[in-house]
Amino acid sequence: MYEVLAKEKLAPTIKKLTVKAPLIAEKTQPGNFIILRVDEKGERIPLTVADYDREKGSITIIFQEVGYSTKLLGKMEKGDQIRDIVGPLGHHIDMEGYEKVVLLGGGTGTALLYPKVKGFYEMGAEVISITGARTKNLIILEDDLRKFSDKLYIATDDGSYGHHGFVTDILKDLLEEETGIDLVVAIGPVPMMKAVADMTEEYGIETIVSLNAIMVDGTGMCGACRITVGGETKFTCVDGPSFDAHQVDFAELMNRLSFYTNEEEEIKDNAVKEEI
Amino acid sequence: MAMQKKKTSMQEQKAEERINNFEEVPYGYTDEEALQEAKRCLQCKDEPCVDGCPVEVPIPDFIQAIIDGDVEKANQIIKSKNNLPAVCGRVCPQEEQCEAVCVMGNKFEPVAIGRLERYVADYNMQRGTDKSSKEEIEKNKIPELEGRKVAVIGAGPAGLTAAADLVRFGLEVTIFEALHDTGGVLSYGIPEFRMPKEIVDQEVEAIKELGVEIKLNVLVGKTITIDELFEEGYEAVFIGVGAGLPRFLGIPGENLNGVYSANEFLTRVNLMKAFKYPEYKTPVKVGNKVAVVGGGNVAMDAARTAKRLGSENVYIVYRRAAEQMPARSEEIEHAREEGIIFKLLNNPVEIHGDQGRVDKMECVEMELGEKDDSGRRRPIPIEGSNWMLDIDTAIIAIGTNPNPLLTKNTKDLATKSWGGIKVDDNQQTSREGVYAGGDVVTGAATVIKAMGAGKTAAKNIKEYLLNKSDK
Numbered sequence: 114m115y116e117v118l119a120k121e122k123l124a125p126t127i128k129k130l131t132v133k134a135p136l137i138a139e140k141t142q143p144g145n146f147i148i149l150r151v152d153e154k155g156e157r158i159p160l161t162v163a164d165y166d167r168e169k170g171s172i173t174i175i176f177q178e179v180g181y182s183t184k185l186l187g188k189m190e191k192g193d194q195i196r197d198i199v200g201p202l203g204h205h206i207d208m209e210g211y212e213k214v215v216l217l218g219g220g221t222g223t224a225l226l227y228p229k230v231k232g233f234y235e236m237g238a239e240v241i242s243i244t245g246a247r248t249k250n251l252i253i254l255e256d257d258l259r260k261f262s263d264k265l266y267i268a269t270d271d272g273s274y275g276h277h278g279f280v281t282d283i284l285k286d287l288l289e290e291e292t293g294i295d296l297v298v299a300i301g302p303v304p305m306m307k308a309v310a311d312m313t314e315e316y317g318i319e320t321i322v323s324l325n326a327i328m329v330d331g332t333g334m335c336g337a338c339r340i341t342v343g344g345e346t347k348f349t350c351v352d353g354p355s356f357d358a359h360q361v362d363f364a365e366l367m368n369r370l371s372f373y374t375n376e377e378e379e380i381k382d383n384a385v386k387e388e389i
Numbered sequence: 390m391a392m393q394k395k396k397t398s399m400q401e402q403k404a405e406e407r408i409n410n411f412e413e414v415p416y417g418y419t420d421e422e423a424l425q426e427a428k429r430c431l432q433c434k435d436e437p438c439v440d441g442c443p444v445e446v447p448i449p450d451f452i453q454a455i456i457d458g459d460v461e462k463a464n465q466i467i468k469s470k471n472n473l474p475a476v477c478g479r480v481c482p483q484e485e486q487c488e489a490v491c492v493m494g495n496k497f498e499p500v501a502i503g504r505l506e507r508y509v510a511d512y513n514m515q516r517g518t519d520k521s522s523k524e525e526i527e528k529n530k531i532p533e534l535e536g537r538k539v540a541v542i543g544a545g546p547a548g549l550t551a552a553a554d555l556v557r558f559g560l561e562v563t564i565f566e567a568l569h570d571t572g573g574v575l576s577y578g579i580p581e582f583r584m585p586k587e588i589v590d591q592e593v594e595a596i597k598e599l600g601v602e603i604k605l606n607v608l609v610g611k612t613i614t615i616d617e618l619f620e621e622g623y624e625a626v627f628i629g630v631g632a633g634l635p636r637f638l639g640i641p642g643e644n645l646n647g648v649y650s651a652n653e654f655l656t657r658v659n660l661m662k663a664f665k666y667p668e669y670k671t672p673v674k675v676g677n678k679v680a681v682v683g684g685g686n687v688a689m690d691a692a693r694t695a696k697r698l699g700s701e702n703v704y705i706v707y708r709r710a711a712e713q714m715p716a717r718s719e720e721i722e723h724a725r726e727e728g729i730i731f732k733l734l735n736n737p738v739e740i741h742g743d744q745g746r747v748d749k750m751e752c753v754e755m756e757l758g759e760k761d762d763s764g765r766r767r768p769i770p771i772e773g774s775n776w777m778l779d780i781d782t783a784i785i786a787i788g789t790n791p792n793p794l795l796t797k798n799t800k801d802l803a804t805k806s807w808g809g810i811k812v813d814d815n816q817q818t819s820r821e822g823v824y825a826g827g828d829v830v831t832g833a834a835t836v837i838k839a840m841g842a843g844k845t846a847a848k849n850i851k852e853y854l855l856n857k858s859d860k
């Protein structure tokens with residue numbers, strides 16, 4: 114059992130939980146994720162470790178309530194116990210040797226991006242962060258990002274805050290105006306990651322995306338998370354979750370993510386009935 | 390009384406009924422049936438059957454106890470060697486092990502050792518008398534070993550067996566398991582209708598009662614490394630992490646929606662209990678036309694599971710002929726009874742899809758040529774014989790390899806080309822104090838072989854620690 118130490122609502126459907134998990138806190142590095150199961154009947158869901166505190170033995174997760182399991186997780190309060198957490202999983206990102214990095218986060222992708230922003234900043238790279246969401250009250254972690262970024266840009270689809278438009282619009286301008294960008298990191302909805310990949314390919318800039326494939330065990334045992342990268346099948350959980358954006362078959366990823374849509378809707382309807 | 394030539398038969402659920410539920414297929418012997426079968430045993434002095442069992446269950450002795458009406462004692466006798474009798478009685482390939490060398494089998498059918506073992510285990514579980522006797526345990530403890538720590542990685546048959554033996558020597562044993570549940574393949578792979586999870590849980594409980602501590606959700610190699618275990622004071626390590634990495638065919642279309650590895654399919658259904666969806670929240674999707682590729686136990690389990698999930702046409706697509714199928718004949722028979730359709734001498738060459746979802750499997754017919762390394766005649770594609778099988782789900786059950794996650798993250802641990810850990814006759818690896826056994830050493834094999842390896846390792850870890858303390 115893993116105790117919830119603190120809870121914070123970052124936006125109406127985005128929550129942040131700090132959980133006691135000393136072994137995982139000890140080992141986590143930016144880019145790692147965990148898999149948790151809220152209760153006995155729950156799914157195993159992957160979530161990025163957004164932050165960790167080795168001294169306190171705690172990890173922080175930030176998640177968007179999109180379906181049954183994340184909603185159930187969102188119900189957890191301080192003092193509650195999460196049944197299972199395993200990690201840290203996946204490769205961490207190799208941050209050494211970059212001088213100027215642009216990091217884009219879309220929606221909750223920003224939560225996944227944050228540990229990398231912090232990591233690159235602490236490694237001494239020049240960090241330009243771009244975060245975006247549909248509307249102003251969905252923008253998360255603004256202060257945290259600002260703290261670890263040399264520049265921070267914000268975009269909203271409806272123009273209620275920052276640039277009116279997509280994060281990719283800002284990237285486009287940066288690619289034109291800035292020189293010396295040696296890495297772009299993009300995390301968010303698949304279409305956004307694909308757009309970024311297409312854009313940076315033209316400029317020949319190394320680009321990393323973090324994939325949100327459907328997972329079960331997260332240890333390389335089931336192959337649910339497989340995805341084609343550079344023409345080869347890779348397991349997102351053990352070979353990733355970060356990959357070279359220019360090699361990823363995004364169409365396949367989109368397709369694979371849609372496989373359980375009906376079941377997810379069905380279970381969400383149940384959740385409404387069960388008042389979760 | 391005349392000699393009973395055949396095994397006493399065991400009642401089982403009828404095929405028409407059982408394809409609608411996940412309950413166990415054979416019911417197990419009644420007291421009368423068990424006694425009747427036990428009396429067939431000749432009590433051979435040289436006990437050939439014991440040699441046929443990788444963990445050396447004292448077979449004639451426990452059978453005699455049944456005849457004497459002391460089923461509790463029968464259980465103690467079995468448990469002195471085998472900590473998972475309810476499991477082994479169900480899934481051991483007895484026909485290749487103990488029963489293969491049973492003297493009765495020379496002329497008639499062998500004694501149904503597996504069924505009797507299951508009977509004894511179930512009988513005692515139901516009455517709560519399945520625990521090993523406390524005196525017996527105290528008697529076996531070795532003073533020099535008491536309180537010293539050993540780590541076991543993986544809570545499958547190999548790890549559980551090693552842990553149970555190690556703790557009996559008086560050692561302090563902790564099992565580290567990556568998943569949220571114990572049992573390894575017994576829990577995530579072998580389906581409920583063959584290996585009820587409640588039974589696995591009870592056997593594991595009995596092992597915990599011996600004093601073994603089990604830590605779940607610890608992925609060794611990630612959460613903690615083997616070097617760190619040593620730093621924490623563990624003096625020896627047993628690796629029993631199985632062979633969990635699924636193999637795929639490597640043909641076009643394999644990443645379409647609706648194509649599962651058998652591991653994923655069975656894990657969703659067994660470990661995550663998708664067969665109780667939506668009460669349990671993990672979904673699994675089977676359509677009405679499922680092709681399972683492969684001819685082993687795993688393929689049979691996947692096919693029979695798909696059938697129970699409501700799929701109408703379930704095919705086994707296998708590239709060799711019936712005689713060469715590696716699955717146990719009992720399982721093949723069960724599958725046939727349940728209406729599984731066998732497409733033998735066929736090999737998939739491509740999976741076709743419609744809007745991202747599989748809709749056809751292109752197969753090529755095969756014929757048998759010369760014998761290959763495995764001694765089986767090699768299947769050769771018949772040119773131009775390609776044909777299409779209409780399907781909406783494909784399950785790939787062509788085997789597994791050891792997962793490289795642990796070995797990659799452990800220094801100086803020698804492995805074979807296919808990823809298996811190298812060990813000597815004592816199950817010792819290339820590193821001092823590190824032992825390994827089960828599927829991670831042999832590749833996918835059997836429960837009882839994994840248990841045998843766990844036992845051998847435990848014995849040698851004991852010797853190692855005793856020698857070490859002499860120094």
Ligand SMILES: Cc1cc2nc3c(=O)[nH]c(=O)nc-3n(C[C@H](O)[C@H](O)[C@H](O)COP(=O)(O)OP(=O)(O)OC[C@H]3O[C@@H](n4cnc5c(N)ncnc54)[C@H](O)[C@@H]3O)c2cc1C
Pocket residue numbers: 146156157158159160161162175176177178179180181182183184221224225324325326327328329354370371377378381
């Ligand atoms: C490596 C990794 C890190 C992630 N980190 C975060 C994070 O930090 N914050 C966050 O909000 N989300 C993160 N996600 C996504 C998160 O796992 C899903 O949102 C969650 O599983 C949805 O579960 P649900 O039952 O609430 O929704 P569902 O109703 O089940 O599904 C809603 C959406 O989630 C996807 N999804 C469903 N099941 C899974 C699964 N087992 N694995 C992955 N995706 C799934 C579906 O394709 C669908 O698009 C991450 C995913 C991966 C693979």
Ligand SMILES: Cc1cc2nc3c(=O)[nH]c(=O)nc-3n(C[C@H](O)[C@H](O)[C@H](O)COP(=O)(O)OP(=O)(O)OC[C@H]3O[C@@H](n4cnc5c(N)ncnc54)[C@H](O)[C@@H]3O)c2cc1C
Pocket residue numbers: 480481482542543544545546547548565566567568571572573574575578579580607608609610629630631632633655686687690792794795826827828829833834835836837839
């Ligand atoms: C579907 C199916 C049906 C089968 N049917 C039969 C049958 O009828 N009869 C028979 O005898 N055999 C059968 N087998 C084979 C048998 O189950 C295996 O040979 C046996 O389980 C191997 O035992 P093991 O302990 O070596 O490994 P496993 O049972 O695989 O257990 C390994 C354990 O280690 C854990 N682990 C892995 N990596 C790590 C890590 N890094 N850190 C911590 N823990 C880790 C795993 O999660 C798992 O719990 C079947 C196998 C399958 C898949």
Ligand code: SF4
Pocket residue numbers: 441442443444445446448471477478481483486487488502503506837
């Ligand atoms: S454990 Fe298996 S091989 Fe040994 S006696 Fe029992 S059924 Fe036979």
Ligand code: SF4
Pocket residue numbers: 429430431432433436437438439448449490491492493500502
């Ligand atoms: S070989 Fe067969 S008949 Fe002889 S003791 Fe063993 S089980 Fe009994």
Ligand code: FES
Pocket residue numbers: 327328329330331332333334335336337338339348349350351
């Ligand atoms: S989630 Fe099972 S292999 Fe990646």
